[in-house]
Amino acid sequence: MVISIGLEGSANKIGVGIVRDGEVLSNPRHTYCAPTGHGFLPRHTAQHHRDHVLKLVKQAIEEAGVSVSAIDCVSYTKGPGMGAPLVSTAVVARTLAQLWNVPLIPVNHCIAHIEMGRQVTGADNPTVLYVSGGNTQVISYMNQRYMIFGETLDIAVGNCLDRFARVLKLSNDPCPGYNIEQLAKQGEKFIELPYCVKGMDVSFSGLLSHIEGTAVKMLAAGECTQADLCYSLQETVFAMLVEITERAMAHSRSKQVLVVGGVGCNLRLQEMLAIMAQERGASLCATDDRYCIDNGAMIAHTGNLIGSELTKFISHGVIRRKTSMRKHASQPAISTQDAAVLTPLSFSRSMEFIPAPRVKSYTTKNEVSMEQFILPPPAPVRLTLLPTTLVRENRQSFTSVTRKRISRGCQSFVRKMCHPRSLPDPPKTRITSATLNNGTFRRSLPELSSNSVLI
Amino acid sequence: MTTLVSQGAEGRLFETTFLGRPCLMKERFKKSYRHPVLDEKLTNKRLSQECRMLSKCRSLGIRTPTVYYVNNKTNTIYMEYMKQTVVFKDFVDEHVAKGERRVLADLCFNVGYTIALLHNGDIVHGDLTSSNVLVMKRIDKYDCVLIDFGLSTNSSLVEDKGVDLYVLEKAFLSTHPNSQDLFDKILAGYCSAAHSQKVVMSKLSEIRLRGRKRSMVG
Numbered sequence: 001m002v003i004s005i006g007l008e009g010s011a012n013k014i015g016v017g018i019v020r021d022g023e024v025l026s027n028p029r030h031t032y033c034a035p036t037g038h039g040f041l042p043r044h045t046a047q048h049h050r051d052h053v054l055k056l057v058k059q060a061i062e063e064a065g066v067s068v069s070a071i072d073c074v075s076y077t078k079g080p081g082m083g084a085p086l087v088s089t090a091v092v093a094r095t096l097a098q099l100w101n102v103p104l105i106p107v108n109h110c111i112a113h114i115e116m117g118r119q120v121t122g123a124d125n126p127t128v129l130y131v132s133g134g135n136t137q138v139i140s141y142m143n144q145r146y147m148i149f150g151e152t153l154d155i156a157v158g159n160c161l162d163r164f165a166r167v168l169k170l171s172n173d174p175c176p177g178y179n180i181e182q183l184a185k186q187g188e189k190f191i192e193l194p195y196c197v198k199g200m201d202v203s204f205s206g207l208l209s210h211i212e213g214t215a216v217k218m219l220a221a222g223e224c225t226q227a228d229l230c231y232s233l234q235e236t237v238f239a240m241l242v243e244i245t246e247r248a249m250a251h252s253r254s255k256q257v258l259v260v261g262g263v264g265c266n267l268r269l270q271e272m273l274a275i276m277a278q279e280r281g282a283s284l285c286a287t288d289d290r291y292c293i294d295n296g297a298m299i300a301h302t303g304n305l306i307g308s309e310l311t312k313f314i315s316h317g318v319i320r321r322k323t324s325m326r327k328h329a330s331q332p333a334i335s336t337q338d339a340a341v342l343t344p345l346s347f348s349r350s351m352e353f354i355p356a357p358r359v360k361s362y363t364t365k366n367e368v369s370m371e372q373f374i375l376p377p378p379a380p381v382r383l384t385l386l387p388t389t390l391v392r393e394n395r396q397s398f399t400s401v402t403r404k405r406i407s408r409g410c411q412s413f414v415r416k417m418c419h420p421r422s423l424p425d426p427p428k429t430r431i432t433s434a435t436l437n438n439g440t441f442r443r444s445l446p447e448l449s450s451n452s453v454l455i
Numbered sequence: 456m457t458t459l460v461s462q463g464a465e466g467r468l469f470e471t472t473f474l475g476r477p478c479l480m481k482e483r484f485k486k487s488y489r490h491p492v493l494d495e496k497l498t499n500k501r502l503s504q505e506c507r508m509l510s511k512c513r514s515l516g517i518r519t520p521t522v523y524y525v526n527n528k529t530n531t532i533y534m535e536y537m538k539q540t541v542v543f544k545d546f547v548d549e550h551v552a553k554g555e556r557r558v559l560a561d562l563c564f565n566v567g568y569t570i571a572l573l574h575n576g577d578i579v580h581g582d583l584t585s586s587n588v589l590v591m592k593r594i595d596k597y598d599c600v601l602i603d604f605g606l607s608t609n610s611s612l613v614e615d616k617g618v619d620l621y622v623l624e625k626a627f628l629s630t631h632p633n634s635q636d637l638f639d640k641i642l643a644g645y646c647s648a649a650h651s652q653k654v655v656m657s658k659l660s661e662i663r664l665r666g667r668k669r670s671m672v673g
Contacts, residue, residue, distance in 0.1 A: 140629075142630070148629060153665065154665075192493070195493070198581060199582045199583065199623075200625070236493065239490070242489075243464070246464045249464070250462070251626070273488075276486070
């Protein structure tokens with residue numbers, strides 16, 4: 001029995017969830033609503049998250065009725081998402097993990113959506129339509145990984161809807177997509193809009209510029225109402241989404257479709273998907289706004305899956321914990337860096353990403369054969385790749401506070417790398433955080449491969 | 456006598472006879488999830504486009520099923536039933552499993568060559584996947600047949616040709632993992648025959664960078 005707490009803050013929602021083995025104990029959330037006619041800016045969203053996160057953590061713990069000591073791990077959204085809100089959430093998660101001395105587990109946002117959808121609906125191996133303000137993808141689980149079959153070639157569908165809502169000056173409360181959905185129910189006239197499907201990919205930017213241009217003219221001329229425009233927009237973009245989903249289903253011969261992400265709670269989209277599925281003799285798995293929209297429970301649930309997997313890896317000696325880490329009582333038993341190596345929940349360079357662990361058959365023999373793990377065991381070479389990903393991400397989105405934390409992680413990595421066996425010439429200078437930060441450190445280690453360039 | 460062969464994304468395929476000849480009937484059935492106006496527009500457009508392209512391809516020297524008859528009231532096409540063919544996707548899966556990559560490499564080169572012929576004739580397929588290519592065995596080698604031209608357009612733009620290859624690349628690599636070498640063969644075949652191969656290739660590498668959150672760090 002594992003209880004985990006998850007913190008989600010990749011966009012304008014901050015959510016904290018507590019999950020015990022797939023059972024959601026509490027899942028409070030708070031949404032930042034930008035002023036009407038505007039989108040949410042990273043700075044304001046991050047401020048909002050900082051204002052609400054502690055209240056939400058307390059609320060989550062109270063609602064769940066568990067004591068802090070019962071919590072086994074802290075998981076947080078590592079990405080993808082907006083930099084500033086991600087950082088404010090990550091700092092809280094790291095602090096909690098150190099306070100409670102429990103492992104800290106980074107979770108990929110997209111995988112969390114899918115895993116939560118599978119958990120709630122019980123879908124086994126569905127084709128996934130992931131539609132939200134930042135993502136539009138058709139994903140399928142094949143050959144032990146999640147593969148992106150189709151996606152948007154430019155903007156996400158939620159982004160398209162949100163920006164159109166701004167043109168109509170619709171409120172951002174509770175969310176623009178919901179207001180469009182309600183208004184669309186009154187629409188009667190169908191206005192033809194550009195329809196752009198390229199294979200299993202879609203494109204929305206042309207459609208958006210078209211409707212932004214004509215909407216103002218048509219409304220001024222009294223040719224249509226706001227409701228008609230919303231109705232036509234919804235019908236067109238959702239038809240495109242359902243079509244690419246259908247293509248992916250036909251291609252992968254799948255009999256189940258799961259819809260996740262913020263746009264996924266639109267009832268019209270669910271209705272269209274259900275009809276499509278029925279025509280193909282397939283079934284639709286959908287959830288409501290509690291789990292479709294970004295929430296903490298999905299992060300906690302996925303963290304749980306990863307956590308239990310990590311324990312198995314460690315107990316079988318496939319990987320060892322860093323002993324140096326355990327010397328410091330304040331450090332979590334499994335560091336972020338360890339977890340990043342062990343849980344390959346990051347997208348690899350191509351369009352595929354390595355899945356959340358799914359161990360189907362597992363035996364506890366003394367000899368561990370690699371085939372028992374559906375995930376390939378992390379090869380040593382991954383270690384050398386690690387700092388680059390950290391550093392890249394660091395440059396994009398992390399503040400100096402987190403940068404220091406990451407540098408500290410890199411330091412222990414470097415110490416390992418500096419072992420006489422791994423490098424021809426051990427560095428002469430002692431590496432401290434000061435040398436790390438002022439850059440002398442890099443000069444002292446010219447032999448490191450290009451993969452491990454540090455900050 | 457009409458029997459259902461399979462259901463694709465676009466329509467249903469039936470095996471039937473036309474004037475006593477065995478044939479394949481492709482019916483674009485009404486998609487009730489779509490708005491009727493939109494559905495009619497799309498279905499009509501794709502039906503006529505498919506017929507036009509199927510016959511135009513033959514004049515370019517690309518093997519496609521012969522169109523016998525088109526009924527635009529019921530949205531059906533009667534075309535040649537190529538029984539001796541295998542879907543490229545299944546063919547790849549089978550041969551990868553057997554470890555016969557040599558045969559596959561030759562075939563992939565051929566597929567790339569065929570796509571080049573298509574693009575030389577200023578046709579963009581629009582939905583190139585390994586499910587939309589059939590493989591036909593000739594005496595000593597394999598030939599490929601292109602099908603499913605519903606999304607195809609007439610275009611001489613480098614952009615459209617680049618997107619066409621990009622769509623294929625994504626569909627191919629996500630369906631057949633660890634097959635970058637095979638896709639490289641397809642590109643090699645393409646470059647061997649395409650008139651504007653240099654421009655298209657540089658466009659392709661530009662398009663690859665376009666998608667959102669390509670790195671997906673997290």
